Amino acid sequence: MSSQNNLERLKKLNPDLEIKSIEAGSFKKYGRIIKDQRLKKIEKHLSSETEIPESGNVYQADLDFFSDSELKKEIEKDYYGEMPVEIGYCNGKNSHLNGLEYHNGSEINIAVTDLILLLGEKKDIAEDGYNSENIETFYLKKGDIIELYGSSLHFAPCRADKKGFKCAVILLNETNFDLEFEDHNDPYLFAKNKWLLVHSEKTDLINKGAKSAINGKNIEVKI
Template sequence: MGLEIKAVTDPAFGAYGKVVTGYEISDLLNKMEETPLPDDVTYVASVQELEALPVCREMETNLYGQMPIQVGYCNGHNKKLNAAEYHRNSEINIAATDLVLILGRQQDITPDYSYDSGNMEAFLIPKGTVVEVYATTLHYAPCHTEESGFRCVVILPQGTNTDLTPLEKAVNKEDKLLFAKNKWLIGHKEGGLSKEAYIGITGENLSI
């Protein structure tokens, strides 16, 4: 049985994020139509053509409080959870197509850093919707609703999700989750992740 998909307007979404209004994103959506749409999933952290758009500069000034950001995309075809990640800050997602986000709460990670996928909920993000995904929200690649795939703008603080410098030593258990810069990740054994990923999601590898 597939995962129940709730509307982003459902009050349940408030535990994970909020809809952001007031930004004129038509130029950004148009530019996203030029980005690749592979059969699997591709993520590009920083795209200069997107970052140069006035609305992205406005978001850097207002949404991120004048902190430097990177604007990239996550595009492709996906129906499964596969993993859950979190950052030390909110992430802005802009749906350039209809898409579904599978979300959970960092607070439900156990002290030994396992996580039950049964705690997660799925939400439909309609095309043209801007959402803030809170820092404590577990998330991963969006899922597509149409066979043509999904396109999603991803805005994060500069440097996030880029290659990690190996740690000199582990200070505590959470360090084993650090997968990229500002990216802590827990994988599912069926998620197809690299051997370096920490596998700690129990339960079903959720699918919509």
């Protein structure tokens, strides 16, 4: 099935969600589309060398395959002002919002398969948390490359079909690594350069110290 036909199918299955293309003007407040053939090398590697788990998601922050590569140096120079980065991935079968995170610094995503992103804005976090009614839904087709700004709330992608999704994730180095200090007074700081809000249904992350602070529905993308 073509990406366009799949998008139309998902729209019919999810009439309560306005699923948009990243070409839509409303995407511009969250990020930008990147056209860079060099990054296709990452898509190709993840397509053939990584698997989608039977259930849930798997995340790897940094791949040894790209650790000393010329491509990594080019990404650092051209997209991150010569700051060191990590090139990893998130694969899975997720279909729910579950949580929202943000980082200081942009995140580059490469859709290795078609996938869906649920996005919000950091400015909409209120004293009592974040209302999921503010979420916007975007469809990425295989091969799409985007940069999400540091002000954008996001989390693991949602699958666009039953097989699941694969997504490359490029971030500033050591993002999502374990914190070194315990005396933080920010309730949302969950890992290095990772601020996280979760829905009350996401008890596994709450048990690990994540703040239950997403109000409203735990949005589900029906497939």
